[in-house]
Amino acid sequence: MRAQRSLFWLIFLSMLSLGFSVLHNNGALHPVEDLIGRIAAPVQGLVADISAGATRTLGDMRGFSELREDNAGLDTQVDQLTAELARLRATERENESLREAVGYTLEHPELDLAAAKVIGKDSSNLLDLLIIDRGSSSGLEEGMPVVWRGGLAGRIVSVSAETARILPITSSGSAVNVVLQGEFADADGVLTAQPDGTLLMSNILETDLVEPGQFVITSGLGGTFPRGILVGQIVNVRRLASSVLKEADVRPFVRPDTLDTVQVIKAFEDG
Amino acid sequence: MRRTGGLPSFTRPSPDRGSVLRTILTLFAIFALAILQTSATPYFPVFGMRPDLPLIFIAVWATVARGSRVLLWAFALGFLLDVVSGTPTGTNMLAITLAAYVATLGGAGMFRTNLPWSLAAVAAGTLVFYPTSMVILAACGFTILWLTALTNTLALAVVVNLGATLVLYWPISLLERLTRGRRPYRIL
Known part of the structure; x- marks a missing residue:
């Protein structure tokens, strides 16, 4: 019964x-x-x-423990650091390029930005939606792009009065039209998420020159995102055996799981 | 004398004093669970996974409580979870209610309220909760990586939820006792 x-x-x-x-x-x-x-x-x-x-x-506590271990080996690392200096100089040059890309958003006043705090994530392990403390009462709408320090974080997929949900670019449902920044700017493709948290740039023509280290920015195609927002950096390029296309692994500039605050682009000019 | 399900029963002469308080306490608990699940567990992942506190709560609750009221609480918890987490309304409502029902299966018995049974209920609930959520989310237009979700995510979720149950079993049992109230003694 x-x-x-x-x-x-x-x-x-x-x-x-x-x-x-x-x-x-x-x-x-x-x-x-x-x-x-x-x-x-x-x-x-x-x-x-x-x-x-x-x-x-907790991280600081772990860091302190690691720091003590590191200190014990510092003497032997001095020589290694000298060798590292050369590599760091190369990294500095790379960072300058990165800063230029990050500065894009700041240098474009046509972008109407609204700061928001990440107050939660979706309840299950299946999606990676982020919840922010701004909603329709702050002028947010579905589809608006979300950035963090000038890098693309995702887009808004639903809005309530006081909160909004962001679909990060590393979530399985995300797709972003992108183009390579710099010398090979004619190479474009579509960025989708991979299970390991990296991105996959697909639909790259075989004739396009794509190399590890290049920066990937939004292309503006489709009108979802403004052109020129930094998305990530190419780490690996693969040639597909049965296709005239190539694909590349991209390390995202923004890691959504670490975000505390974001900026929502409320308005931008196409093109 | 009240009759329940055709079986003879005896009721303590107890008024409903405190039942409102117990209901408020339970409502507060499920609200807190929904908030914790969306705003606290993401910061403390285990093997990259978040323990499903609401699911664990409901599954353990189902094994230590009697009757169908756990289904109602599961439904309410699912609704709150959908609203505060941004998943399409109905996703958690249906998935947790189904998981709660599965957790209540197995029939009554003197061994129902022990930890192993709760662990089994949590495992079974997780195996129902995730596929149900995936089907609903896919129907709502979200992209689900089925192979990854059914192998890696689901398997890890079972392990993580079982581990969390070991910690949460006693607090949930205590809360259930606090909110239980008095009920008919059944002769079965």
């Missing part, structure tokens, strides 16, 4: 879930969702702050 009653409740609640899903898609649930969101968002922000602080403290 109790099993029958449980089964009845299961069927009833399952139907109700589907009903709620339909109501959500129709927008009928938005007032309720907005109300709960208004209550939950400040609490989420507080909990996120505490958690981030705890994570940093």
Whole structure:
């Protein structure tokens, strides 16, 4: 008898879930969702702050332990550091290029940016949605690009009054039209996520010159993202055996799992 | 005297004093769980995975509590989770309710309220929760990497959730006892 009653409740609640899903898609649930969101968002922000602080403290503790070990070996590393100097000079040159790319957003006043704090993530391990503490009341809308220090982080996929959800570029549902920055700017392609957290640049023509180390920026095609936002750096290029196309592994400039704050591009000029 | 499911039962002469408080306490608990899941667990991943606190809570609750009320709490928790986490409304509602139902299966018995049974319920609940969520998310237009999700993600989720259950079993059991109230004694 109790099993029958449980089964009845299961069927009833399952139907109700589907009903709620339909109501959500129709927008009928938005007032309720907005109300709960208004209550939950400040609490989420507080909990996120505490958690981030705890994570940093734990990291510092681990870092201190590692530091002591490092100190013991510092004497022997002095010679190695001298050799490293040469490599660092090369890195410095690379950083200058990177800074130029990062500065793109700052140098373009046509971008209307809104700062937001990351207050949570989606509940399951299946998606990587980020939740921010700005919503439609701050003028945010679905589809708006999201950046961090000038690098592309993702785009907004849903908005409530006080919160919004971001689909990061490293999430499985993301696709970004990109182009290579610099000398081989004619090489373009599509960036999608890979399970290991890196990005895959596909649809590169075999004749396009693509090399590890090149920076990848948004192409602006499709109008979803403004052109010129830094996305990542090529780390590996593969030639496909059965195709005239190539593909490349790209290390994203922004790691969404480490973000505390982001900037939403509320308006930009196409092209 | 009240009759439940045709079985003879005896009820303590207890009023509903405190039942509102117990309900508020449970509501507060599920709200806190939804917030913790979205804003705390992402900062403390285990093997790159977040333990599914709401799922663990409901699965353990289902093994230590009696009756169908756990399904109602699972439904409410799923709704809160959908709203605060940004997943399409209905995803967690259905997935957690189904997981809760699976956790309640197995029938009543004197061995129902022990840790091994709760671990089994959490494992079974996880195996139901993830595929259900994946189907709903895919139906809502999200891209799901099925092979990765069904092999790596699901397997790791079971392991991580089982580990978290070892820590959370006693607090959840305590909370269930605090919010249980008085109920009919059944002769079975």
